[in-house]
Amino acid sequence: MKAGMKLTLKVWRQKGPRASGEIVTYEVSGVSPDASFLEMLDLLNEHLLLKGEEPVAFDSDCREGICGMCSLIINGQAHGPAGGTATCQLHMRHFEDGETIWIEPFRARAFPVVKDLVVDRSAFDRIIAAGGYVSVPTGAAPPANAILVPKDDAERAMDAAACIGCGACVAACKNASAMLFVSAKVSHLGLLPQGRPERRRRVLAMVEAMDGEGFGNCTNESECEAACPKEISVENIARLNREHLSASFR
Numbered sequence: 275m276k277a278g279m280k281l282t283l284k285v286w287r288q289k290g291p292r293a294s295g296e297i298v299t300y301e302v303s304g305v306s307p308d309a310s311f312l313e314m315l316d317l318l319n320e321h322l323l324l325k326g327e328e329p330v331a332f333d334s335d336c337r338e339g340i341c342g343m344c345s346l347i348i349n350g351q352a353h354g355p356a357g358g359t360a361t362c363q364l365h366m367r368h369f370e371d372g373e374t375i376w377i378e379p380f381r382a383r384a385f386p387v388v389k390d391l392v393v394d395r396s397a398f399d400r401i402i403a404a405g406g407y408v409s410v411p412t413g414a415a416p417p418a419n420a421i422l423v424p425k426d427d428a429e430r431a432m433d434a435a436a437c438i439g440c441g442a443c444v445a446a447c448k449n450a451s452a453m454l455f456v457s458a459k460v461s462h463l464g465l466l467p468q469g470r471p472e473r474r475r476r477v478l479a480m481v482e483a484m485d486g487e488g489f490g491n492c493t494n495e496s497e498c499e500a501a502c503p504k505e506i507s508v509e510n511i512a513r514l515n516r517e518h519l520s521a522s523f524r
Contacts, residue, residue, distance in 0.1 A: 278304040279366060282374040283318060285330055288387050291394075295387070297376075307367040311354065312337060312344060314366055315377075331390035339363040339503065342440030346391055347378040352442035352501040360440065360503040380441055382450035384487045395441050397487040398455060402439075404483035405476035406459040408468050427465045434461035436504040443498035443506075449490030454498040456484050457514035458506050464517060474521035481518055 280303040288295030302318045309317070312334050319329035335341040344361035348354035354364045369375060377391065385393040423431075437458035444450050460477050463469030469476070492511060499508045 278306055279371045284376045286378040287390055305366055309366050311364040312362050331392050333392050337362040342438035345380045345441050349376050352445040353503055358505045380445035382444045384489050398439050401480055401483045405479035410471050421467050431462050431465040434458040434510055437506050442501040446497040446501035451492045452484050452489040453492040453511045456480050457510035460514050461510045477517045478521050
């Protein structure tokens with residue numbers, strides 16, 4: 275039986291939002307190449323607890339690439355080196371035995387560090403609360419096939435709805451822009467009949483909330499699309515701009 279991988283980890287440690295942080299070096303061994311990145315961090319924390327040291331704080335929930343909690347910068351890339359993959363679905367076989375791995379939290383003014391690798395992404399929640407929903411009374415749910423939706427619209431809406439709100443787009447953007455996240459929500463709802471009555475109010479309110487949270491501007495360099503674990507297209511940003519311009523004039 276193989277002994278497993280041995281890795282050197284350079285981990286950002288920060289006791290709290292107002293504390294200064296630093297990179298701390300750890301050695302971890304016995305890591306299975308089939309383990310996920312978060313399972314590797316679990317193993318590191320087991321070693322730290324056995325030594326009486328404080329474990330590294332990091333976010334996780336579903337560990338199935340759905341919830342968007344596992345927000346880490348790994349070797350300078352949001353969610354690590356594998357495209358279209360959340361941190362929890364990144365496996366250690368993407369790294370070499372003996373490799374040094376740098377692990378940091380997402381860096382953005384709108385995502386303040388809570389502790390170690392945990393950031394506060396509640397700014398996204400406030401943007402959704404500003405308009406990322408359908409509030410038109412519809413009564414009981416109609417049959418699924420009662421409202422006809424063109425196939426192209428349905429597919430574009432479903433692609434946009436795949437956004438898990440992880441914030442990788444913000445972390446990858448040099449301006450910490452949230453345009454890909456907001457545009458995915460605007461596209462998802464605005465392309466469907468149920469969301470169209472509120473489309474103008476929605477886009478104005480969500481963009482205003484986004485700007486109020488301190489996210490930067492989009493400069494169309496597409497780092498967001500490259501980092502997105504669900505591969506949300508920047509075409510949604512173009513749609514958001516059109517929707518916002520139209521709503522502003524009306």
